[in-house]
Amino acid sequence: MQREQEKKYIHAFNCTRKAGAQGLAKLSAHFSSLADAWRAPAAELVRAGLTQENAQMVADGRRSIDVEAFWEKFTASGIALVARHDAEYPKLLRTIIDAPYALYIRGTLPKDDEKLIAIVGTRKPTAYGKEAARYLARELVRAGFSVVSGMAIGLDAVALGAALEENGQAYGVLGCGVDVPYPAQNQPLARRVVEHGALISEFAPGVEGELFHFPMRNRIIAGMSLGTLVIEAREKSGTLITADLALDYNRDVFAVPGPMFSQVSRGTHKLIQNGAKLVQGVRDILETYGLEIVDIRKSLAEHATPDEQSVLAAISDMPMHLDEIIRATSLPVHAVHSALTMLEIKGAVEHVGSSVYGPKR
Numbered sequence: 001m002q003r004e005q006e007k008k009y010i011h012a013f014n015c016t017r018k019a020g021a022q023g024l025a026k027l028s029a030h031f032s033s034l035a036d037a038w039r040a041p042a043a044e045l046v047r048a049g050l051t052q053e054n055a056q057m058v059a060d061g062r063r064s065i066d067v068e069a070f071w072e073k074f075t076a077s078g079i080a081l082v083a084r085h086d087a088e089y090p091k092l093l094r095t096i097i098d099a100p101y102a103l104y105i106r107g108t109l110p111k112d113d114e115k116l117i118a119i120v121g122t123r124k125p126t127a128y129g130k131e132a133a134r135y136l137a138r139e140l141v142r143a144g145f146s147v148v149s150g151m152a153i154g155l156d157a158v159a160l161g162a163a164l165e166e167n168g169q170a171y172g173v174l175g176c177g178v179d180v181p182y183p184a185q186n187q188p189l190a191r192r193v194v195e196h197g198a199l200i201s202e203f204a205p206g207v208e209g210e211l212f213h214f215p216m217r218n219r220i221i222a223g224m225s226l227g228t229l230v231i232e233a234r235e236k237s238g239t240l241i242t243a244d245l246a247l248d249y250n251r252d253v254f255a256v257p258g259p260m261f262s263q264v265s266r267g268t269h270k271l272i273q274n275g276a277k278l279v280q281g282v283r284d285i286l287e288t289y290g291l292e293i294v295d296i297r298k299s300l301a302e303h304a305t306p307d308e309q310s311v312l313a314a315i316s317d318m319p320m321h322l323d324e325i326i327r328a329t330s331l332p333v334h335a336v337h338s339a340l341t342m343l344e345i346k347g348a349v350e351h352v353g354s355s356v357y358g359p360k361r
Contacts, residue, residue, distance in 0.1 A: 007081050008071040009034035010102045014204040015070060016061035018054045021202065024101040026050065038062060079178055079205055080105040092116070093224040096249050100202035100220060106178045107198030110146055110171065110224075117285070118148045118221045118246070120239050121155030121231035122264045129155055129232035129264065132256050134162040136229065138360075139282035141168030143291050146197065148173065148225050150217060150242075151190065153183050155231050164192050173220045174201040175213035182209050218242040226289070227252030229279065233267030240267050243276065252288055254279045304348075307331055307339040312348060312359075319358030 013019040013034065019027065026049030027037040037048065045055035074081070082088050083102045091112045093099055103109075110116055117140055121129060137147050137159040147163035149156040151172035160170045170193050176182050178199040181190075193199055200220065203213065218238065222228050222245040230253070233239035243253050255276040258265025272278050279285060286292065304312065307329075314320060314328040326336050340357055343349035350360045 003083070003085070006034050007083060007102070008067055009038050010083060011074055011081060011204065012038060012062065012065050012067045012070055013058065014102070014202075015065055016058050017204070017207065018057040018061060019050065020054075021098065021101040023050050023054060028101075038067065074205065077179065077205060078106070082109065090116075090224040092226070093220065096219065096223040098219060099223065102202065103220075104178050104201050104203070104205060105198050107194040109198055109200075110169065114169065115145045115289070116148050116171070116225045117145045118225040118228040118242065119155070119159035119231065120149055120221065120228060120233075120242050121159075122233055122237065122239060123152055123154035123156075124264070125155045125158065125232050126258075126262065126264060128258065129256075130158050133158040133231050136231070136256075136279070136282055136285070137162035137168075138166045140285065141166040143282065143286055146171065148221055150175075150214075150221055151183075151186055151193075151199070153185060157186050157189055159231075160193060161189055164189075164196055168196070170197040171224075172197070172199050173217050173224075174199060174209070175203070175217040176209035177201060177203050177205040177207040179205045180208060214238055215241050219245050222246040222251060223249055225251065227254060227285070229254040229256070229285065230268050230271060230276070231256050232258060232262075232264040233271075234264055235266035235270060237267050240271070243271055252277065254285055254288075304343075305339070307335050308343055311336060311339040311343060315349065315358055319352050319356045322355040322357065325357065 010024065013024055028034060030048035031037040042055045042059040045058060046052055081102055082105055084094060084099060088109050090109060119133060119137055121133065133155045141163050146169035147159055148171045149159050151174055160172055163170045172190060172193045178201045181187050190199060218241050222242050228243055228246040228251060230239055230243050246253050253271060253276040255268040255271040256279045257268060257272060277284060310329040310331060311325060314325050326333060329336060340349060348360055349357055352358050
């Protein structure tokens with residue numbers, strides 16, 4: 001009951017938007033309860049550790065907040081508030097020095113034994129970047145990982161979507177309230193994330209995204225994950241903030257190389273130069289954690305028909321046009337069509353467009 005009371009005041013302070021994670025920690029240490037902190041004059045809030053400006057803003061902001069009414073409205077919203085002292089709070093996130101004092105959740109937080117990896121990258125990826133994100137997210141899910149990302153358009157969304165397609169768990173971390181439809185085009189994805197993971201934010205419901213929120217969001221992404229994988233990033237990019245935070249938290253950082261002339265590979269190349277692990281395939285990540293790759297194509301090949309085995313061998317390295325597959329296998333057209341259909345159903349091959357087929361990434 002006491003913890004429930006504290007949560008009412010955590011939420012109330014968050015609604016003033018001026019205490020912050022570190023401010024709440026200071027208030028909690030200084031006062032016997034956050035209820036006492038809520039009623040304290042601004043001068044006492046300063047003595048507890050808030051800046052003069054923030055203390056006055058909290059004091060001014062709370063005049064328009066009815067704690068009980070705000071809490072009643074919040075509990076009816078279906079959103080959960082998980083404080084740092086709660087058992088459900090992500091285990092790794094709790095260990096970072098600037099961990100959020102509390103999180104707002106839509107969905108279900110990861111279990112303590114769940115292996116989380118962050119996949120992040122540019123909002124304007126190349127076709128190569130999208131393919132790399134899909135491949136790596138799917139293979140990591142097959143190896144037992146869950147994917148964490150930022151719910152932004154671009155590679156964040158591609159990675160989360162690929163994880164869900166592989167029936168994995170996905171966690172989207174927001175720089176706004178978990179009830180704010182941002183970005184609007186990712187709302188179908190957000191609904192799926194809620195069903196198979198969670199939307200996570202330290203910002204109270206209704207808070208819109210602002211520029212300075214995103215570095216704050218990035219520390220949650222890096223802090224709750226074993227490692228951070230960067231697919232594509234410009235040399236000066238918010239994505240690199242996540243990688244730098246991961247290093248600060250003594251987490252692993254992985255980077256996918258790209259073409260030397262690509263502006264969206266400059267950031268990943270810089271990370272590799274500075275010691276990030278170069279990723280040419282999922283094996284480079286899995287070996288860091290003592291895990292083995294799960295190759296669905298190898299498993300399927302052992303139980304495939306001779307025609308299916310021929311087709312798999314033809315496209316084992318890269319996508320090929322249907323005509324090229326027919327020439328490479330010397331099989332009749334109808335046999336290649338049949339083999340491709342069965343291999344798609346089994347999850348070993350995918351149609352990537354314009355009669356081009358490739359191995360399922």
